[in-house]
Amino acid sequence: MHDITPNASALRSGKRTGLFTGQLNKWHYASGAMALLVAVPLLVVFSGWLQPSTDIWSHLAETLLSQLFINTIKLVIGVGLGVMLLGVSLAWLTARCDFPGRRLFDWMLMLPLAIPAYVMAFVAIGLLDFSGPVQTALRDWLGAGNFWFPRIRSTGGVIFVMVLVLYPYVYMLARTAFLTQGRSTLEAAQTLGYGPLGVFWHVALPMARPAIVAGTSLALMETLADFGTVATFNYDTFTTAIYKAWFGFFSLQAASQLASLLLLFVFLSLMTERLTRKRSDYHDTMRSGQTPRFRFQGWRGWSITALLGLFFSLAFLLPFIQLCLWAFEAVSKELDARYLGLLYHTLVLGLLAALVTTAGALVIGFARRYQPDRLTSITATTATLGYALPGSVLAVGIMIVVTQVDSLIHTLLASLGNPATGQILSGSVFALVLAYVIRFMAVAHGPVETGLSRIKHSLPEAARTLGATPPHVLTKIYLPLLRPGLFTAMLLVMVDTMKEMPATLLMRPFGWDTLAVRIYEMTSEGEWERAALPAITLVLVGLLPVILLVRKTLQDR
């Protein structure tokens, strides 16, 4: 019954030979429209090449570029391995095994997602650097110079912090994948004599590949685009060069050129992964009841509990407590009635962005499913590229497009004899949500697509032959089966939106300050303590959707 091997749809996808098959149809248009939305601001970024900036290039090539490449590669490898290792093993433990406290860890392990990476960075440095409380205490105790302590402001330190905040992407996607793997497949493997490790390695892991890849690519795209975290560490990566070109050399052109290279790299990597995957399919929807978990009892169980407890303290509890302490110091200076407004704006934007982006991702997902040709593959991948650009660069790209549209509207209105204001889109919530959709499409696309890939083609087809209309198939078959994927997508986008800084700063309407804006105002002046209160609030607000998701997936089981 179960087919990890090519099935009917894989046979159909054997048609994928040319750029596309037959005529353009509605799926081409739909995914094309989504791609266009993202492509226009990206083109603005690419247009940086129209103006030469050889001077800056030769300077960078002479001085920094090779080191930046090496640093970036180290970071990508380190973070990639780290998030995969952590994310997958944690997901396996909570989804397929049983040990004391599993139900708690199941959702607690998602919590680090709510901590923005830059916040984690300043907490880690604040705690662990030479002047931090840990090393100070050690010096008082052992005497200066009498002990060895790892340097936190180092390659290892950056990787450590990034893995701690980015592993939840892999964890959440892999967890959903493991949870929805059918009972009989896994049982068959067990009857064939595989132990927990064997089942994991030979069956569950290969079946979860799309999810793991999706999660890891999200983590890596964020790593490549990150500026806040590496800047806090003063660790130079490729994005450092981008910002140096822009803010230092005042050349947005050179910055765009550098950024477009980053984009090209990500695009090619994503396409390559697609091509290596296309021969295999991963359908598996037979959910014949609860799959029994591997039980760890006695000291084995408890040692897993202890290990996860230690990890959770490191990834969430410790930074959270440090933030609370700082927030407590600053609360009288910082907390006022405006926080209600900040909270409201943060939630509204997060919710709107989550809904719209997930709907967009669903469209792309269906296009890929029903029209699996190369054209769709290219448009769909293009639509997810917004996540790979450094936030500020993308924000400016979108800003430029939106202001151009605005000035068109303005001219149009003026010609009708109406001298209205020139900012109908720019500086409205509409433009800001659009920016989030463009930025976070990849985040929603990952879970939605892995969700879709687990639904057999034969199921909706059977429904159609039984006379169900397309809307019926959508609401009665797809949406229920996709529920975990859709919730994961919305949660991820919502949390990411609430943490987002560059686009929010540049495009928020007057007065629409959010918690992230407040954090920026404080951290950019080095006032960590005062930034702690909005950061804590952000973490707490981020917990809401996490808890919601967990309750949902618990019911689904």
Added chain:
Amino acid sequence: MKKTIIALLCLAVSLPIYATDTVTVYSARKEHLIKPLFDAYTEKTGVQIRYITDKAGPLLARLKAEGTNTPADILMTVDAGNLWQAAESGVLSQVESEVLNKNVPAHLRDPDNQWFGLSIRARTIVYSTDRVNPEELTTYEDLADPKWKGRLCLRTSKKVYNQSLVAMMITRHGEEKTRQIIEGWVANLATQPFSNDTKTMQAIAAGQCDAGIVNTYYFGRLQQKDPDVKLALFWPNQDSTGVHVNISGAGITKNAKNRDAAIKLLEWLSSEEAQQKFAALNMEYPVNPAVAPDAVVSAWGNFKGDDLNVAQAGKLQTQAIKLMDRAGYR
């Protein structure tokens, strides 16, 4: 579809057209440092002020993209380099105001009067009172001397404050000598550069190094939090060029819709009435020579500041960054 367009048009037409008594500010100076003044001005004059805050780079990009449609009347940033760049890219306009010319000393505003300093920020030497005898200290340049080997802490060269400082040094000493100084600094570093001034000072206080270069208001904040901190400020280059100063400031945009109201606001910000508060909010120094600094700030003592026009920092910023990159100052 048609209905949507009509609805959109109606919405557009019905949007409020802001009356002339609303001034719009794009500010790279943080909200909590400007809002109290804006509130005071609104209360005094009835003029409404709306603003967004962001980094200077994105704000400038936005101004350029918006062109004639921009709602912004004033661009406010920190660091003369950013203001110089804004003037250079043509988004600011010349302002002839006797009030501003009188209140803002010539070296703290654009030679073409496209922007004006509103507060002075001094970048000076901070040292450990435990391990440094102030007589050891003389100039920024002297921190390159081997006697400081393993004793110096610096903030990253990516911060514009350091870029301005080095740009000024290039103006005084020329490229070659400045590079030797920077190389000397790098050779003396106790640890790799920090991402901010506060961390730099904490490292000095904790004993990782003995001296560093920071903006005075960061020192002020640290002192407020920990009055017993064993650090002190030193005013370097008093026999020569003076302490390196920079500004936060503002200019009127080229396409300002409320130019007159915006100029009035700038004039008020430079006035004796506003200056004390403007500077004190961030423990900076007023630009208006008639206004004394806040008591906390005055307690750090008087100093001679560099009187080279701060626009120089912008002109030589690119050169300064390249020089620091080549000297291995990260």
